[in-house]
Amino acid sequence: MNGQGTAAQSTPIGATREDEDVILVLDFGSQTAQLIARRVREQHVFCQIVRHDLTVERIRELNPRGLILSGGPASVYGENSPQPDPAIFDLEIPILGICYGMQLACRSQGSEVSPGQHREFGRTACHVVEGGDLFAGVPEESIVWMSHGDQVQDLSDHFTALATTDTCPFAAVKHHTREIYGLQFHPEVTHTEHGGTLLGNFVRTICGCTGGWRMSEFIQQEVELLRERVGNNRVICGLSGGVDSSVVAALLYEAIGSQLSCILVDNGLLRAGEAESVVTCFQDHFKTDLHVVRAEELFLKELAGVTDPQRKRKIIGKLFIDVFRKEAESIPDATFLAQGTLYPDVIESGADPDGPAATIKAHHNVGGLPAELGFELIEPLRDLFKDEVRAMGLELNLPEEMVWRHPFPGPGLAVRCLGEVRKERLETLREADAIVIDELTKAGLYREVRQAFAVLLPIQSVGVMGDDRTYDDVIAVRAVATDDFMTADWFHVPYEVLGRISTRIINNVRGVNRVTYDISSKPPSTIEWE
Numbered sequence: 001m002n003g004q005g006t007a008a009q010s011t012p013i014g015a016t017r018e019d020e021d022v023i024l025v026l027d028f029g030s031q032t033a034q035l036i037a038r039r040v041r042e043q044h045v046f047c048q049i050v051r052h053d054l055t056v057e058r059i060r061e062l063n064p065r066g067l068i069l070s071g072g073p074a075s076v077y078g079e080n081s082p083q084p085d086p087a088i089f090d091l092e093i094p095i096l097g098i099c100y101g102m103q104l105a106c107r108s109q110g111s112e113v114s115p116g117q118h119r120e121f122g123r124t125a126c127h128v129v130e131g132g133d134l135f136a137g138v139p140e141e142s143i144v145w146m147s148h149g150d151q152v153q154d155l156s157d158h159f160t161a162l163a164t165t166d167t168c169p170f171a172a173v174k175h176h177t178r179e180i181y182g183l184q185f186h187p188e189v190t191h192t193e194h195g196g197t198l199l200g201n202f203v204r205t206i207c208g209c210t211g212g213w214r215m216s217e218f219i220q221q222e223v224e225l226l227r228e229r230v231g232n233n234r235v236i237c238g239l240s241g242g243v244d245s246s247v248v249a250a251l252l253y254e255a256i257g258s259q260l261s262c263i264l265v266d267n268g269l270l271r272a273g274e275a276e277s278v279v280t281c282f283q284d285h286f287k288t289d290l291h292v293v294r295a296e297e298l299f300l301k302e303l304a305g306v307t308d309p310q311r312k313r314k315i316i317g318k319l320f321i322d323v324f325r326k327e328a329e330s331i332p333d334a335t336f337l338a339q340g341t342l343y344p345d346v347i348e349s350g351a352d353p354d355g356p357a358a359t360i361k362a363h364h365n366v367g368g369l370p371a372e373l374g375f376e377l378i379e380p381l382r383d384l385f386k387d388e389v390r391a392m393g394l395e396l397n398l399p400e401e402m403v404w405r406h407p408f409p410g411p412g413l414a415v416r417c418l419g420e421v422r423k424e425r426l427e428t429l430r431e432a433d434a435i436v437i438d439e440l441t442k443a444g445l446y447r448e449v450r451q452a453f454a455v456l457l458p459i460q461s462v463g464v465m466g467d468d469r470t471y472d473d474v475i476a477v478r479a480v481a482t483d484d485f486m487t488a489d490w491f492h493v494p495y496e497v498l499g500r501i502s503t504r505i506i507n508n509v510r511g512v513n514r515v516t517y518d519i520s521s522k523p524p525s526t527i528e529w530e
């Protein structure tokens with residue numbers, strides 16, 4: 001082990017190739033920059049997010065077909081507000097400014113931007129006045145999603161209004177002579193009814209992208225990048241058997257074959273039978289080196305008496321790295337550590353260096369990492385969402401049951417065992433959890449419910465069993481419907497199935513006398529309870 005990387009280092013998504021259609025998103029600190037990128041990728045056009053102040057020289061090297069300027073929390077007229085290289089507006093490629101990005105584009109051509117009379121947040125009816133190419137296929141009236149306080153006050157001599165809302169006369173604009181467009185609303189969020197069409201029109205019709213990009217191409221690029229970066233060194237990959245790390249391992253295997261060693265940490269926080277099933281599944285599908293480290297005692301010792309969720313996560317994040325380091329001592333040239341980190345892990349940890357995002361929870365593999373790792377990090381999925389990773393897994397020929405597994409967080413049962421994490425409490429939770437999954441599977445709901453589990457609450461309640469009083473544990477059942485795990489709805493599990501889950505848990509799991517069902521969505525709740 002000789003790398004001295006820090007938690008901040010990782011592989012950025014996608015190297016661009018000169019012969020390919022690329023759209024760049026200049027990120028001004030938007031909450032939704034990644035959503036812009038994925039909506040563009042949905043149009044089969046490769047899209048890369050870059051710093052807002054990337055120089056024009058560098059942009060020319062990357063040779064994009066168009067630029068999208070994202071939204072952002074600042075005001076364009078504010079001191080120290082993030083600004084692009086002013087020369088981008090002289091590039092001969094189309095530009096689409098979204099919200100803050102539109103305000104920047106208009107201001108660059110002489111328009112005034114200042115606080116509007118009314119701030120606009122959420123659903124708004126948008127009326128198209130002069131659609132043109134950008135609005136092709138978008139009805140005259142539709143719902144768009146707004147989130148702004150500032151407003152472009154005049155169009156100078158350069159712009160025309162394409163669409164309006166009740167409070168915003170310039171909801172969409174186009175430059176008279178140049179391919180510069182602005183949208184005050186957010187086409188990238190699903191609440192904007194025809195946002196996909198708008199972005200599709202921009203990248204395909206206006207920028208002239210052919211829409212030929214496919215996941216297979218992305219995989220090929222990543223494979224080449226990984227080969228170049230790793231050279232003759234070895235990579236150790238934290239393998240949990242979950243979707244993300246399995247896809248990372250498959251990608252690395254494709255790239256560097258036998259230079260890959262995988263490490264499964266059995267931290268005593270896994271579900272029933274999990275370590276064994278990962279080993280079997282792994283051996284069937286990868287022919288590389290797998291180390292299984294039994295570390296239950298270490299994890300439970302360090303977690304003893306800890307009840308604060310963030311502390312649990314930090315302790316677990318650090319222990320994972322300690323275990324990887326120790327195990328790597330027996331693996332020569334283990335310079336890199338690969339993890340299946342996804343974008344939601346990054347944004348919820350408040351760890352996006354270009355973003356203003358708040359810390360929701362320190363995901364063990366991002367916010368929970370110690371500052372000095374001793375490895376260089378490889379995180380090829382860091383900019384992707386779960387459903388994109390699943391598509392990648394299928395493309396890499398991973399078996400369906402692996403690709404469609406419910407996610408299971410690295411901190412595992414520790415963040416579902418509210419209060420103290422003790423061996424006997426984990427055992428109770430494990431038994432209840434297995435029943436939840438078994439009943440959903442029997443009811444044919446496993447795939448449709450994207451994540452389901454049991455939570456052991458830190459309280460007791462009174463019951464009566466066999467005519468005797470009990471004062472026992474409570475299990476909460478959680479099942480959610482979601483695609484990208486950024487937002488989620490509680491799943492409407494049929495009453496009969498809930499009934500069977502409850503009866504089986506109370507009758508079979510010792511020490512539990514009550515089962516409840518969690519009916520909260522994300523936001524305002526999160527999927528996990530801690």
Ligand SMILES: Nc1ncnc2c1ncn2[C@@H]1O[C@H](COP(=O)(O)OP(=O)(O)OP(=O)(O)O)[C@@H](O)[C@H]1O
Binds near residue numbers: 240246365406408409
């Ligand atoms: N028990 C474990 N042993 C080794 N590495 C792990 C373990 N648990 C998590 N990791 C590492 O942390 C990363 C993030 O965990 P996370 O749970 O988000 O992803 P995953 O387990 O690969 O997929 P899924 O989200 O489907 O559970 C994993 O990709 C893996 O690299």
Ligand SMILES: O=c1[nH]c(=O)c2[nH+]cn([C@@H]3O[C@H](COP(=O)(O)O)[C@@H](O)[C@H]3O)c2[nH]1
Binds near residue numbers: 526
């Ligand atoms: O590897 C992980 N390490 C973590 O620390 C972590 N926290 C949450 N999750 C998973 O992320 C998704 C979103 O979860 P939340 O709505 O609870 O934030 C859900 O799928 C969660 O299971 C984690 N995964």
Ligand SMILES: NC(=O)CC[C@H](N)C(=O)O
Binds near residue numbers: 149
């Ligand atoms: N969402 C945004 O980009 C907001 C831009 C700017 N901060 C405003 O309030 O108008």
Ligand SMILES: [Mg+2]
Binds near residue numbers: 240243407408409410
């Ligand atoms: Mg997992």
